[in-house]
Amino acid sequence: MSKRSPKSVEEKLEAVLSHLEKGQSLSQLSRRFDVAISTLERWIRRYQSDGEDGLVESRTWKKYTSELKQAAVEDYLSGQRGLNTICQKYGISSKSVLVRWIKEYTSGKEIKATSKGLSRMKQGRKTSFEERVEIVNFTIAHEKDYQAAMEKYGVSYQQVYSWVKKFEKQGSQGLVDRRGKGLESKPNLTTEEELQLKIKQLEERNRYLEAEVGLLKKLEEIKRRNQR
Incomplete structure (x- = not known):
């Protein structure tokens, strides 16, 4: 693949x-x-x-204050600027991050600061090969939203970042945990299994895009009502 x-x-x-x-x-x-x-x-x-x-791609969890997040969301909902412009204005890492904040805001959830320091970051946990594959697929499909993957799967930001980098360089074989093991422990994925892996990644990407389109349609309706 x-x-x-x-x-x-x-x-x-x-x-x-x-x-x-x-x-x-x-x-x-x-x-x-x-x-x-x-x-x-x-x-x-x-x-x-x-x-x-x-x-330069950061290996750390980018911190956003609740004030910045709320300002960015309200700025977008005002209908004056698009997602790309808002991300540039507020220094937001990706559109998927902003869309996630908007989704939380419009569902009535309280907007909280992303982080108050690295000590607040989630600790890493032991994962299986299959879990790492799923986490990497999710992260890539969501425009490398490391924070979303960390929150969804209960792993650390550094783990997600490392797995994605290894996957990009070595494919699924880079996700094998070889600590204390010989090379014979490395799983041999068949061509069919590699293809299925790619299909899962595309399916996850399609689900993400469909959800984003649905949310944006809803937000356009909200903006039209606000402008009346």
């Missing part, structure tokens, strides 16, 4: 500047760099917000 290789800061910068300074379209750059358009949009937002430093 083919994998998209992780991109260096230099490659990300080249892609961003090709769009901002040379006017190349996102669809062209998506094919050229073999990344999703949503990934390119995320790089551009981070570059415009933090410069080249924003293209």
Whole structure:
């Protein structure tokens, strides 16, 4: 099963500047760099917000105050700006993070600060190979929303980050826990099993997109009512 290789800061910068300074379209750059358009949009937002430093992928849980989260959600619901613009304005890591906040807000849940320090982060836990595969599939399908995966599966941010990086470099074999074991313990996935793994990832991505589209339709209706 083919994998998209992780991109260096230099490659990300080249892609961003090709769009901002040379006017190349996102669809062209998506094919050229073999990344999703949503990934390119995320790089551009981070570059415009933090410069080249924003293209260095963080290994830590990004902290957001409850005030920032509420301001971003209300700004979007006002109908004046789109998801990409809001993410850039408030320094939000991805659209999926903002959509999650909006979903919580519109369902009546209290918006709380994401974190008050690294000491508050979840501790890692022991997981099976099958769990790690499922967690990685979920994370990639949700635009690498490490925080959402951490909260959904009860693992640490660092675990999710590490598994995704290993999967991108080595495929499913990178998710094998070899501590205290020999190479013979490495599971041998068949071509059919690898294909099923890819299908599950695509199915998860489709579920995410369908949920996002449904939420955005609901939010458009809310914005129209607010503007009357």
